[in-house]
Amino acid sequence: MSQLQKSLRLPQIISLYIGAVLGSGVLFLPGVAASMSGPLSIVSWIVISLAAVPLALTMGLLSAFYPSSGGVSHFVSEAFGKSFGTVIGWMFLLSVPTGVPIIALTGSSYLGQLFGWGHSGMVLGAAAILATVLMINFFGVKTMGFIQTLVISLILFVLLFAIFSSLPHVKTEHFTPFAPNGIWAAVPTIGILFWCFIGWESVTHMSGEFNDPGKDALKGVFWSAGIVSVLYIMLGVMVVGTGSYTGGMAETALSHMVQLSFGKPGAIGVSITALFISIASANAYVSAGSRIAYTLSQQRVAPRWFGTVHSNYKTPIGGLLFIGIIFAVLLTAVHLRWLSFETLLPFPNATYFATYIGGAAAGVKLLKNHKIGRIASMASLVLTLGFFPFLGWVALYPVSVVLIVFIWNAKKKTTQTVPLNS
Template sequence: MEQKFKRNIGWLQGSAMTIGAVLGSGVLVLPSLAANMAGPVSLISWGLMGVLTIPLVIVLAKLSTLYPSAGGIAAYARQAFGERAGRITGCLFLGTVPFGAPICALIGAYYLGHFFLLDAGGVTIIALGMLIIAVLANYRGIRFSGNVQALVVIGIAAALLASIIAAWPMVRKESFYPFAPNGWVPVGTVMTVLFWAFVGWEMICHLAEEFEHAKRDIKRSLCISLVVVNLLYLGLAYVTIGTGVYLEQENLTSLTGLLESGWGRLAGSIVALLGVAACYATIHTYMAGFSRLVYSEARAGNFPKWFGRLHVTYGTPYRVLIVLGPFSMMVLLTGLLLQLDMSILIQFPGSIFIALYIIAMAAGIKLLPPKSISYYCAWLACIVCIIIYLFSGWIGVYPPLLAGASWLFSRQRIRVKNGAISG
């Protein structure tokens, strides 16, 4: 008897999961980094990225309602281009969350460690705690997990909104002149950096089978998250430039300087908690989506069948989480022991996400009705993602190498299977 997910996600949980996936540590760092790179004109970069995200979200919303599957983008690739394309896309996901989650946890733990002056061991313990909590919350069930995420995201949004309000009276008109001190070329350069702040929308697609009213609530969740994320990003970018805090503080501490104007010595503790909460929210949603993807591929026979089981009580792909948790912790500890550069490591899963967006948009071009709004959105988003991918440098070689290895493995597996049948 085939197991099925429990349909108990509403638009509130869906919105929280999506916002949590998109908002990460970048919200604390990127407004200042972008301002340092381009000056006040970086506001246009933020606005353009927000606008360009719209067609991407429209396509994902349409695909997830037409083809609701825990496989997400892998399922769309399979539907559009065949079984092997779906299998390769699923394998690409294996190079994301297991490595990205521990790195994100370490970044979040750093904020708390920086405030309390903890050493590397203390920071690692906090990061391990974040991973354990994310695994346990997702193991317990998507309804419980979504409610936890909703509370976390509401806290993050409230704190960021309060930061914007506190700094707004300090905004000075002269801070916006000259508007483009380094010319207009940096607008495009900054957009390639800001792309990482707009990754995460695809994770809701993996939860499509668990929505109570998928056709209505997935679109609603994506629309709400799109509005909330863009308003918070633009608001933070505006006050960061208007107060001139990016000229006085390092990128990592600029939000602290922003908050000090309104909240004094509380600023450091607030930023520390924000860093942990923002990174945890991202880890939480990505673990939820990744576990569903692996379960879906196991159900389709592409991954070991052992992963294709749901928990009898909670209805979650618990076996994936049982493996994902320890593996992520091992990656975290390995990075600590070898003193690996996390800023470079995080770019590897990042390059895969751009490649996955390109695959999703290409699938949209193939699957969506020609001459429809979503069809044209797929073309536009695909072209934009390809352009951004070209700016990823040598790290852009990683997704094709992983895809090639997956293709060879898939080909060998088919040969073995055919040999067994003929024998």
Template sequence: MNTSSQLKKTIGMPQAVALYVSAVLGSGVLIVPGLAAELAGPASLLAWGGMVLLILPLALSMGLLSARYPDAGGVSHFVTLAFGQRAGTIIGWFFLMSVPIGAPVAALTGAGYMTAALGLGEHIRILIAAIMLAIGLIINIVGMQVAGKVQIGVVIAIVAVLVMAFLLALPNMDSIHYTPFMPHGWVSIGQAGAILFWCFIGWEAVSHLSEEFTDPRKAAITGVTIAAIIVGVLYFLTALATVGTQSYLHGGADVSLVWIISQPLGIWGAWIAGLTGIFICTATVIAYAGAASRVGYALARQGAAPRWMAHLSNRFHTPVAAIGFLGICFILVLSVYASGIVSLTTLIQLPNATFILTYLGGCAAGIRLLKGSRTGVTISWISFVATAIVFPFTGWAVLYPVLIIILYGLFSRKQPSKI
């Protein structure tokens, strides 16, 4: 095959770790520790402990598949191998159509952290979010080698700020803040755990970049293990600081990190917290825009999406047509949000069901494709069951994947020989 029609293998181990961390350590670290503490009080730390233990199976189930079957289709490719092309194509469409909403939500969340920290208005929030999305798309046009290097720098900055936030919180952490330990009963721990699960979805995204790994096995298995440890530690430290300082009561559950940092540092702390929100969510946008554009490219390559999505940049060998499609979607979603037709809460809920169904498909594929590895099958089952338990909580958002299936059906009817 002509190399001009292939994706370049430019993602080494450090870039892979950074991409994994940034895909998982998204907007959740900004808002979920406070929301979980609000639900369960200090006992939310038990839910965090459980999820930190579960994070490695969740990560490795995707990592093992990426190592064995590296392909731009990612989870869609795994499901195709396990259950046939139609099932794999539907999973690919689920992921492809999740990111056009999920990425703007992440950008608006990060921008909202900055505007909340500095007391800025909603129009500034939308402008900042638009800039973040544009940066994510441009970096992906230039290529994953550049994206990976940018992610390394961003992730180092994020880790430094989160560790600094924990250290700044230490003087304000008091044992009295941990009592009563379980103010809302055992059920609240389960409710907190359901929310925490969203913090650990993201491992499936980087699987779509596996075709560009220079060493798929090393990047996908060793890289994902390192990333899982980093993410687990950072989440738990942030949760410990949130509970120990009771910042979720003083600063508001959704901006508790702003309170932790701004208390000792004043306006400079507000700036640091706001910039941290922007860095974290921009890193997430870069990772997910890269993954979704590769899915669009892979689907088009096999005739399961419009052919124009398979067009690559002559200079950078990146899927510029699919990236352009995402750009149009981002503009539409931001415009709808700016008009006030839908709230951010509604936008957040829309892609939940499709993200979970994508992950369920990947875990089910792992159960079938990793049969030669007892460890692989076991962690795939653990991941599948944990994800299936959460799915009923998506509620009305299940209508979105139904709509995507209808759209896919209309496309496949017009292209009977391509599917």
């Protein structure tokens, strides 16, 4: 049997990890975090950056010793059985239709700020982005690998450009009062910022091609975590220092930072880049989510119609339909102002949090004979469990998912064991 070539060395591994973690969250979370806790948000960035290190190490080591495209779901299945792995699969699936509209609203908000769109215009813009992504997945047009590289390059460029171009506009008075909403405002801010540190497990399927998995996985995590953390903290400082999160600009703070030095041309460039990033990121999540829906259906742990495949294009239209229905419901609620960007954001964040609790717990069991892995996974489990209650009432969302999945499985098993009447 042929094996994959072990050709990925440390520089490529660092790039893979950075690309997995940096995403659309950088477009809106720095401003949202600052609006939640003011200058104190800088402390939240530092805390979550430090907390992310053991979690990243846990995911990196699990990727090295248990390589699989199943990601956290596979780790949990290995540690606790398929039933728990199924729960994690559902967690990710439900993160997609709730999280992707946030990405679409972000891209639309950048354009809306540029062209003066009102609330309805930005919701329609988000709907157009989501419709585009669903159509791409319906016809089976796959995003080429070079587009992923281009997206990451654009994100890095926008971050560095925004940070350094806005340096002359930093004012000391923007850092006072330091905690306008109280010290405890930092805790929910940390929970929201967790969104920016997901993705470590997505390099799992590449770990079989690491030149030296045991050594390079650890080094890759340390270097990438350091680089990403420095970028995020610098961005958090500059958003606060320039006051770019005030006056309703929280979701488009990067655009405002660039506009301080380069005016409308700079804002146009950032807005176009944000739109491209939003479409590419949304496409990646919808593609993965629709296929997870298909897989869960094939495993008979989801409704049968989730597994419907188009006869010509061979695309998972059942999963796309499920995702599309939730898109429509959520955007309608946003349009009617029943939901807002801020109230929608905690839902996918809560399921991501729960997913990583499962991953950390799996690490405690699977990495118990690895000194660094044992310490990292224990620290990750304590940190994620410790922060989870501070998500507030939305923490009940993933808990309800767990209950529903186990009730579904129990009911299915009962049905299967009931003998048919002759």
